[in-house]
Every structure is written in C-alpha cells, then in structure tokens.
Amino acid sequence: MDQRPTSRTCGPCRGCCLPWAVPEVGKLTATWCSKSKPGRGCTIYATRPQACRKYACLWLNGKGEESDRPDLLGVLMDVEDFTFGDREIGILHLWELDSGSADKPRVRAIVNANLRGGIVVCVHCPRDLQSYTRKFILSPEHFTLEEADHLDEEYA
C-alpha cells in the first residue's frame, strides 16, 4: 500500500480490539473488548493498557487510503519480519473483523499487490468465539511449492 503523510489517529476505530487477548481488561482472543464501542472506538483510550498503546496498525502508520481504516474496511492489517529458512521474508497479516471481509475487492487488490512484491500474506478468519483460523498465501513467483508447504509449521 502507498504510504500517506500521517496525522492519523484511531478516533472511532476499534479494529485492533477484536483479535488478541488483553488480560488487563479481561479481554479474550477473537472477542470484542468490552471497553470498545462501535462508532466510538476505545472508551478508555487515555488509560488503555500498555499493549494497546504499543500497537499501531498499517493504516495508523500512514499506509493506504483514508477509507482503509480497519473499522471501515472490515480488515485489520499489520506486517511482520520473519526468518524463513535462510530467507528474511515479510508477512502481511490480515485479520477479518467481519466475516468474509477479506474477499472485498479492495482487500483483494491489496493482497495481490503484496504477493506480487514477494510479501507473504497471512489471512486470519474468526473460527469461533475465541479463536481464528490462519491461512498463508505465497506467490509461486517468489516461493517454491515446498516452501509453501512448510511455512505454516515453521511459523508455529
């Protein structure tokens, strides 16, 4: 995604208030935080736990369009560097906030652009109330079939 000048703030977004557990506020994995409200974001923003303060998604870091804000797009994205065998790779993590949102044309376009650039995409979809499924997508132009088979177990 393109990098935009960033004066962005979380505002009413609560995209990162679903995927992970935040024990300080009794939040479980894949469950909306009770401190978040649709259209209002985090209701304890000024005093939110350290883990929440430290996190910044790609959009907050200035990537993509204004309309890609996670609560609007239905998808939260961040990136991770990972050592895969003797290679250093980048992984774009994509967390569905609404079921099926990873299939939106805008999200597909972002995924395809990253795959073309040799970035691995990991799509996380809610499975049940407290867990996500995980699926890696690798471009055959940049990775062998054997690498595609091994990434999931190596990442674990």
Ligand code: SF4
């Ligand atoms: S998903 Fe990004 S913009 Fe939204 S609340 Fe979290 S860090 Fe802020």
Ligand code: SF4
């Ligand atoms: S404390 Fe606030 S920022 Fe942290 S998960 Fe809950 S609503 Fe989101």
